[in-house]
Amino acid sequence: MQRLLRDPRARVGLVVLAVVALVALLAPVIAPYDPSAQLDIARLHGRPPSLAHPLGTDPYSRDVLSRLIHGTRISLAVALVAVTLSMTLGVVVGAVAGYAGGLVDTVLMRVVDAALSIPRLLLLIIVVALWGDVGVVGLTLLLAGTGWFAVSRIVRAQTLVVRELDYVTSARALGAPPARILVRHVLPNVVGPGLVAATLAIGNVILLEAGLSYLGIGIRPPAASWGSIIQDGAERVSDLWWLTFFPGLAILITVFACNALGDALRDLLDPRQLASRDLTARSAPTPDR
Amino acid sequence: MSRQTTIAAGAMTEGGAEPILSVRDLTKHFPIKKGIFGRVGGAVRAVDGVSFDVAAGETLAVVGESGCGKSTTGRAILRLIEPTSGSVRFNGQDVLALGAGELRALRRQLQIVFQDPFSSLNPRMSIGAIVREGLTIHGLAEGAAADARVKQLLEEVGLRPEYASRYPHEFSGGQRQRVGIARALSVEPKFIVCDEPVSALDVSVQAQVVNLLQDLQRDRGLSYLFIAHDLSIVEHIADRVAVMYLGHIVELAPVQAMYSRPIMPYTQALLSAVPAPEPGVKRERILLAGDVPSPANPPSGCVFHPRCQHPARDAACAAIVPPLEEKAPGHWAACIKQPPSVVSWEAQRAAGGTNPPDFYLPVSALHRSADGAPRAHAFTPPR
Numbered sequence: 256m257q258r259l260l261r262d263p264r265a266r267v268g269l270v271v272l273a274v275v276a277l278v279a280l281l282a283p284v285i286a287p288y289d290p291s292a293q294l295d296i297a298r299l300h301g302r303p304p305s306l307a308h309p310l311g312t313d314p315y316s317r318d319v320l321s322r323l324i325h326g327t328r329i330s331l332a333v334a335l336v337a338v339t340l341s342m343t344l345g346v347v348v349g350a351v352a353g354y355a356g357g358l359v360d361t362v363l364m365r366v367v368d369a370a371l372s373i374p375r376l377l378l379l380i381i382v383v384a385l386w387g388d389v390g391v392v393g394l395t396l397l398l399a400g401t402g403w404f405a406v407s408r409i410v411r412a413q414t415l416v417v418r419e420l421d422y423v424t425s426a427r428a429l430g431a432p433p434a435r436i437l438v439r440h441v442l443p444n445v446v447g448p449g450l451v452a453a454t455l456a457i458g459n460v461i462l463l464e465a466g467l468s469y470l471g472i473g474i475r476p477p478a479a480s481w482g483s484i485i486q487d488g489a490e491r492v493s494d495l496w497w498l499t500f501f502p503g504l505a506i507l508i509t510v511f512a513c514n515a516l517g518d519a520l521r522d523l524l525d526p527r528q529l530a531s532r533d534l535t536a537r538s539a540p541t542p543d544r
Numbered sequence: 545m546s547r548q549t550t551i552a553a554g555a556m557t558e559g560g561a562e563p564i565l566s567v568r569d570l571t572k573h574f575p576i577k578k579g580i581f582g583r584v585g586g587a588v589r590a591v592d593g594v595s596f597d598v599a600a601g602e603t604l605a606v607v608g609e610s611g612c613g614k615s616t617t618g619r620a621i622l623r624l625i626e627p628t629s630g631s632v633r634f635n636g637q638d639v640l641a642l643g644a645g646e647l648r649a650l651r652r653q654l655q656i657v658f659q660d661p662f663s664s665l666n667p668r669m670s671i672g673a674i675v676r677e678g679l680t681i682h683g684l685a686e687g688a689a690a691d692a693r694v695k696q697l698l699e700e701v702g703l704r705p706e707y708a709s710r711y712p713h714e715f716s717g718g719q720r721q722r723v724g725i726a727r728a729l730s731v732e733p734k735f736i737v738c739d740e741p742v743s744a745l746d747v748s749v750q751a752q753v754v755n756l757l758q759d760l761q762r763d764r765g766l767s768y769l770f771i772a773h774d775l776s777i778v779e780h781i782a783d784r785v786a787v788m789y790l791g792h793i794v795e796l797a798p799v800q801a802m803y804s805r806p807i808m809p810y811t812q813a814l815l816s817a818v819p820a821p822e823p824g825v826k827r828e829r830i831l832l833a834g835d836v837p838s839p840a841n842p843p844s845g846c847v848f849h850p851r852c853q854h855p856a857r858d859a860a861c862a863a864i865v866p867p868l869e870e871k872a873p874g875h876w877a878a879c880i881k882q883p884p885s886v887v888s889w890e891a892q893r894a895a896g897g898t899n900p901p902d903f904y905l906p907v908s909a910l911h912r913s914a915d916g917a918p919r920a921h922a923f924t925p926p927r
Contacts, residue, residue, distance in 0.1 A: 420664075429731065
């Protein structure tokens with residue numbers, strides 16, 4: 256953690272994400288208006304940014320700043336829950352496939368291959384087309400259910416390395432049952448790359464949620480998410496630009512922060528860096544590593 | 545193979561003591577898969593018909609070059625790698641026939657210490673948790689009793705009990721190796737496979753760890769299968785030595801006999817490569833031609849014949865698989881050209897042999913001090 260904080264990318268990422276999280280937590284306190292209230296249909300519909308409404312109002316006379324602040328809650332919650340679920344699933348599936356090997360591995364990985372061969376957005380649209388509008392919870396589960404494939408591959412690859420290490424062999428020699436080896440020896444040593452993938456995936460999921468909300472799937476009006484605000488303004492980008500610009504900016508900043516943090520984490524957990532740290536502890540470095 | 549037929553059960557330990565471990569014709573072939581359908585297109589014969597006994601309290605060293613199958617042998621005995629065939633008996637129990645539950649129980653008695661002190665400890669577990677794991681798995685101690693036992697074990701291997709809460713990266717290679725030994729000892733085994741336990745350590749630390757292993761053996765009556773490639777350490781720690789080449793044991797003898805009168809030409813070459821411990825002593829090295837052949841396609845007959853320097857080497861060596869036979873009391877070797885051999889000269893001639901067997905012992909293979917008397921190669925660790 257201390258080494259993480261030494262990386263400027265990690266510091267920037269963490270600070271920005273903390274601010275975004277704070278905004279989400281305190282939304283009812285800091286939002287100047289009710290996000291769903293149509294304030295003054297006669298005078299305030301589609302007004303540009305002003306002192307009273309810093310980010311303007313939308314065609315339904317709602318305050319865009321308040322909607323953006325409240326939208327942070329949904330966008331962030333959906334992203335965090337979806338990523339947590341999909342990472343957990345991905346790590347477990349990858350570790351089980353990698354450690355068990357054989358038929359289990361083959362079956363699981365062919366399923367993952369098949370799922371990976373379909374673009375995620377297409378997969379989501381197909382599901383939504385079959386089941387109709389799924390709501391926020393449904394959307395979250397969908398994003399979780401379609402997000403673990405790549406993670407499971409990464410974790411499986413890492414598991415294949417770890418399971419051949421002597422400390423795993425030693426646990427077998429001590430008579431540890433496979434479940435214990437998986438939980439105590441394999442999982443703690445393979446979650447690192449999963450964690451990196453998770454950080455990077457948060458940005459991706461926020462974008463996907465925005466994309467789906469833009470397509471009218473997931474978040475039901477009048478509730479706001481960043482994507483649904485953009486959708487509201489999408490047809491009138493030329494005159495009501497503030498409707499798409501500010502939520503877009505929020506997405507951009509958050510995704511940037513996630514990726515910066517993810518990059519820093521990835522560098523920190525890079526096996527080559529681990530190796531070089533290990534080698535400094537050895538008496539002589541291996542030349543060709 | 546005629547190899548195992550010459551070995552009567554129990555006859556391979558020194559002094560006829562009842563062996564604690566008895567390995568017969570142990571074989572491990574790793575299949576080579578070809579093509580996209582995983583068709584088996586051959587096998588790497590990593591261990592090919594290995595037989596030996598280990599007596600209680602004995603140290604049997606297994607030496608050989610990289611890839612000769614010595615580590616695979618050690619792991620196959622513990623079923624960390626499932627052997628292809630053969631038998632392993634421990635205290636009269638057939639290890640290879642055990643079910644998962646019985647095997648788990650047996651693992652208390654058979655332990656292993658690894659070569660690499662860096663990969664053998666889980667970096668995310670404290671030293672205490674690592675040593676404690678065996679106690680938990682076998683229900684030997686819980687709670688405060690387990691803590692006390694862990695501290696006791698750490699002290700026994702020469703580590704301070706306070707280290708229990710620290711993590712592996714805070715320790716040196718030698719200290720980590722001690723942790724690995726404490727972990728093996730936690731379940732109170734009778735037999736430990738030491739898989740090159742000091743090869744990765746500095747020379748000064750090697751001596752400490754070797755001493756520790758010897759002290760533990762004395763105090764606990766342990767038996768060791770000591771896998772190594774450093775012949776000076778082997779001479780110091782072993783009671784008997786088995787030399788492996790391409791998955792076969794080519795010579796098996798008490799350590800003094802092996803080092804003073806090596807019979808198998810490969811052993812002679814191997815021993816000639818040990819550096820002389822004192823300056824001024826000149827030793828001629830036997831340089832072997834070529835490289836170790838691939839275990840996927842081993843030579844016919846004697847696996848060593850293409851590189852053998854024995855003057856009597858001939859076509860019979862390529863045709864006849866030499867049995868591991870007792871050339872002198874307790875001294876087993878596999879060479880039909882070093883008499884006596886059950887493979888008669890007539891049989892060798894029938895197989896195309898042209899040179900009658902003639903005992904060959906290059907002087908250069910011996911350890912001789914300045915006065916000409918054979919001497920043990922000194923590995924005297926500071927105490």
